[in-house]
Amino acid sequence: MTNKQPPANPRIDNRKEKWEEAARVKAIEAIACVANEEEFKASGLTDAGNLIRELRTLYEGFSFLSKHITEHGSGIGRMTHYLYPFFKNGYTCLDVSGTMLEKNPCPVEKLEMDVSKIPMENQSTDLIFSFTVLMHNIKSDVKNVFKEFHRILQKGGHVIFQLPVYRYGVQGETYSSVTIWTLQEVVNLAREAGFEILKLQQCDREMKNVISDQHFKYHIFKKK
Numbered sequence: 001m002t003n004k005q006p007p008a009n010p011r012i013d014n015r016k017e018k019w020e021e022a023a024r025v026k027a028i029e030a031i032a033c034v035a036n037e038e039e040f041k042a043s044g045l046t047d048a049g050n051l052i053r054e055l056r057t058l059y060e061g062f063s064f065l066s067k068h069i070t071e072h073g074s075g076i077g078r079m080t081h082y083l084y085p086f087f088k089n090g091y092t093c094l095d096v097s098g099t100m101l102e103k104n105p106c107p108v109e110k111l112e113m114d115v116s117k118i119p120m121e122n123q124s125t126d127l128i129f130s131f132t133v134l135m136h137n138i139k140s141d142v143k144n145v146f147k148e149f150h151r152i153l154q155k156g157g158h159v160i161f162q163l164p165v166y167r168y169g170v171q172g173e174t175y176s177s178v179t180i181w182t183l184q185e186v187v188n189l190a191r192e193a194g195f196e197i198l199k200l201q202q203c204d205r206e207m208k209n210v211i212s213d214q215h216f217k218y219h220i221f222k223k224k
Contacts, residue, residue: 015115015137016096023076023099031075040078047131048082054160054218055127058198067126070094070152072145072161073133077104084108092125094118116144120152128153130161132216135178142179146193150223159195159221165214166207180207186219195221 022030028040055064065086074080074093084091084106091108095101101110111119115137128149134142142163149159165181181189183202190197201217 019095019097020099023097023103027076027100027103031078041081044078045082048079051079051083051129051131051160051218052086054220058158058160058220064127068092068124069127069129070120070125072128072130072149074104074110075100077106079131080104080106080108090125092120116141116148118145118148118152122151123154124152126154126157128157128159128161129218130159131218132162134161134163137179139179139181139185143189143192146189146195146221149221150193150195153223155223157223158198159223160218161221162216162218164207164211165200165202165219166212167202167204190221193221194224196224198222 019030028034028037032040032043034040034043056062058064066089067087068090069083069087070092071080071083072094074095075097077093080091080093091106093101093104093106093108093110094113095104095110096113096115098112101112104110113119134145137145146159153159163181163186164178165183165186167183183200186200187197197219199218199220201214201219203212203214205212
């Protein structure tokens with residue numbers, strides 16, 4: 001008996017084409033769900049600050065400044081703008097949209113990637129972060145991405161990422177164009193890719209129209 005593939009979901013399929021179109025037409029709205037440049041910059045500053053606080057806790061201070069960082073799904077540089085000055089040993093932006101990367105004005109390395117294939121050398125980065133990106137991908141692609149994360153990370157390197165994890169989710173792959181994960185699915189994600197789990201956030205209630213604060217919290221994996 002063969003396993004049946006889940007039906008195509010037009011809301012999250014063809015993601016590369018979707019983000020190329022968004023980059024040309026409405027990048028700010030598509031990335032941050034805001035209407036103007038001022039709100040876009042403010043959201044980037046807030047989220048960059050949250051990441052820095054997470055890094056200070058993880059590294060017990062500012063030793064992360066000596067690391068090479070890779071931003072997965074950088075878009076036009078909403079967070080990059082505030083983060084890259086901290087990282088003197090290298091900053092790489094990845095995105096499926098070459099047009100998004102072209103519109104990112106930050107003086108960093110920019111690499112266009114396939115949905116689940118990263119054009120970087122083995123063990124070429126110390127730290128990866130991904131915010132509000134992976135949840136827009138089907139779960140099989142996310143699993144492949146984490147195998148790539150493991151490949152490009154130095155031993156002992158970290159992945160800091162956001163995925164919505166609910167104890168009581170919804171049937172199927174997606175809820176309103178977002179993949180909803182269970183705690184066990186994320187545990188399996190780490191195990192299959194070869195990571196140790198350092199931090200995992202979960203919302204204890206059902207996924208509803210009102211999104212939990214935990215929806216946007218970071219999880220942390222470490223390469224063994």
